[in-house]
Amino acid sequence: MEKTDVVVVGSGPTGLLLAAELALAGVDVVVLDKLPERPVQAKALNLQPRTAEVLDLRGLLDDAHQRAIATVTEGHFARLPVPLSYDGWSARRPYQVGIPQARVEELLEERVVGHGIRVRYGHELVGLAQDEAGVTATVRGPDGDERTLRAAYLAACDGGRSTVRKLLEVPFPGTEPRAFGIVADVVLSQGSEGVPTQWTSTAKLFAGKAPAGRVTALIPLDEPGHYQLFTIGPDIRPESRDAPVTKAELEVALQASYGEEAEIAEVRQATRFTDASRQVEQYRVGRVLLAGDAAHIHLLAGAQGMNLGIQDAMNLGWKLAAEVRGRAPEGLLDTYHAERHPVAAEVLENTQAQGVFMFAKEDPGVDALRGLFTKLLAQPEVNRYLAGRISGFGIRYPMDDAGASHELLGARMPDVRLVDGRWASELLRTGRGVLLTAEPAFTDAARPWADRVDAVRVPEIPLTGEAADALLIRPDGYVCWTAPAPAKGLETALTNWFGAPA
Known part of the structure; x- marks a missing residue:
C-alpha cells in the first residue's frame, strides 16, 4: 500500500x-x-x-x-x-x-x-x-x-x-437541463465573412442575428481562421449527452447566425454541455x-x-x-x-438569471424585463455590483474579527504598490500569511508566528480607501484582521487563522 x-x-x-x-x-x-x-x-x-x-x-x-x-x-x-x-x-x-x-x-x-x-x-x-x-x-x-x-x-x-x-x-x-449546447474548436474556410476577428469584449462576440432562444458566439483563437464555436439553446437537444457532434450540426448553427458564407473547413474538437445547475x-x-x-x-x-x-x-x-x-x-x-x-x-443564481434572458423566445414579458435590466445596468452601483460578482472582485468572506471593523475585512487585498517598490501580491509568493504594518508593536506581537506569517514593516499602507495601521492577510490573499493603533486582538486573529504560537 x-x-x-x-x-x-x-x-x-x-x-x-x-x-x-x-x-x-x-x-x-x-x-x-x-x-x-x-x-x-x-x-x-x-x-x-x-x-x-x-x-x-x-x-x-x-x-x-x-x-x-x-x-x-x-x-x-x-x-x-x-x-x-x-x-x-x-x-x-x-x-x-x-x-x-x-x-x-x-x-x-x-x-x-x-x-x-x-x-x-x-x-x-x-x-x-x-x-x-x-x-x-x-x-x-x-x-x-x-x-x-x-x-x-x-x-x-x-x-x-x-x-x-x-x-x-x-x-x-439542482435543476434539470432545459438548454443544450456545443463548444467546438473549428477552423473556418477562407472567405468566411461577417465573423469577429478580435476579442476585446466577450459580449461583442455573440451573434446579433441568432435565432430566437439560441445563443451563438465565435471566439477568435490564435491562428488565422481558428475559432471556438459556442452555441446553446432549447432546440438543439441531442439524442444523448454522448452523441457525437457532427460537422453538419455545427455548420447549421454557424450559418443561422453568421450567414451562409461562413463555412467550417475542419472540426478539431467538440463536446456537448447543458444549462443544468x-x-x-x-x-x-x-x-x-x-x-x-x-x-x-x-x-x-x-x-x-x-x-x-x-x-x-x-x-x-x-x-x-x-x-x-x-x-x-x-x-x-x-x-x-x-x-x-x-x-x-x-x-x-446569476447564471440561471442570465439563462432567462438568453433562451427566452418571443415573450413580451421577458422583453420588458430585458429592457428594465439594461437600464439598471447603466446605473453605476448596479453595474459595479454585478461586475464584482462575476469577476470575483466582490467576494467578501464573513470574519469573526477581534480588531477594528474595516472595509477590507473579509475582502481581497488590493495589489497596491508599496514604498519599497514591491507589489502587495509579491509578499504572498511563499504561500504564507502576511502581516503588513506600519507599527512596530504589531511586528513584535506576531513574532511567535514567524514560522507561518511574514511580518512586513512599511512606512505606510497605501490604500485608496479607509486607512489602516495593520492588515493580516491570509495565504489566499484575503484580509482576516485589521486594526488602527494601538494593537487589539492581533494574537487572537493569528491563533484563529494560523494556529497556536510556536
Whole structure:
C-alpha cells in the first residue's frame, strides 16, 4: 500500500492548483487522472480578473500572459448591451486574460512538476473508503492492475461527472437541463465573412442575428481562421449527452447566425454541455473535500466556471495543508465549505438569471424585463455590483474579527504598490500569511508566528480607501484582521487563522 498525505483526483485547473498549493506548503501529494493524457481542447477561455490576481499571488500570471491570446477589458451579463466595468474595484489589472483552459493546465502542471510531483495519467479511481484516520483509494492503472493508496485526505476535483461524488453517494441536487449546447474548436474556410476577428469584449462576440432562444458566439483563437464555436439553446437537444457532434450540426448553427458564407473547413474538437445547475450540500464529507465542478455545475454564462474552481482550490489549499501538518486551529478546514459554498450558490443564481434572458423566445414579458435590466445596468452601483460578482472582485468572506471593523475585512487585498517598490501580491509568493504594518508593536506581537506569517514593516499602507495601521492577510490573499493603533486582538486573529504560537 502506497502512502501519501493527500490524493487529488482530477488534473484540471482546480486539481492542479490545489496540488501546487499543497506541495508549496510541504505536503506530499499524489495527483490521479483517468485520462491517458492532458486534453488539448480549449473548453474555458478566460481568467476572470480576480482569478488572474490569484495566479499572480503565486507568480504565475506573467507566464499566463505569455500564453494568452487576448486581453478582455469588459464583461457582460446575459449579453445585455451595457458592458460590465471593472472600474472602482482598486484593481491593478482590471481585465480578463483570454487564455485557453489547456494552457492554464499546462502552466499549472509545470508548477506541480517543479515541486517534484508527476500527474499520474491513465490512473482511474475505482474504489474509496474512509475511516477516522484517513482515506483508502483503489486505483486502476494503465496496465489494468489495481493498487491501493492510503492518505490522510482526498480531494475530489474530477469534474461534473465526479467519480468520487458517485462513490460516496453524495446527492447533487439542482435543476434539470432545459438548454443544450456545443463548444467546438473549428477552423473556418477562407472567405468566411461577417465573423469577429478580435476579442476585446466577450459580449461583442455573440451573434446579433441568432435565432430566437439560441445563443451563438465565435471566439477568435490564435491562428488565422481558428475559432471556438459556442452555441446553446432549447432546440438543439441531442439524442444523448454522448452523441457525437457532427460537422453538419455545427455548420447549421454557424450559418443561422453568421450567414451562409461562413463555412467550417475542419472540426478539431467538440463536446456537448447543458444549462443544468447543481451543487452539493456539503463540500466536506469526512476526510474527502469536493472542489470545482465536482461540487457545482452551472450554465456557461459570463465565463465563471474555471474561475470558480481555481478559487475553490486557492481557498482550500492552505487550510488543508495546515490540517495535514498539524498546525490548523480547530475548525479551520470547515471554513472551506462555509466560505466557498455561498460563493458558488451566487454563481448558480446569476447564471440561471442570465439563462432567462438568453433562451427566452418571443415573450413580451421577458422583453420588458430585458429592457428594465439594461437600464439598471447603466446605473453605476448596479453595474459595479454585478461586475464584482462575476469577476470575483466582490467576494467578501464573513470574519469573526477581534480588531477594528474595516472595509477590507473579509475582502481581497488590493495589489497596491508599496514604498519599497514591491507589489502587495509579491509578499504572498511563499504561500504564507502576511502581516503588513506600519507599527512596530504589531511586528513584535506576531513574532511567535514567524514560522507561518511574514511580518512586513512599511512606512505606510497605501490604500485608496479607509486607512489602516495593520492588515493580516491570509495565504489566499484575503484580509482576516485589521486594526488602527494601538494593537487589539492581533494574537487572537493569528491563533484563529494560523494556529497556536510556536
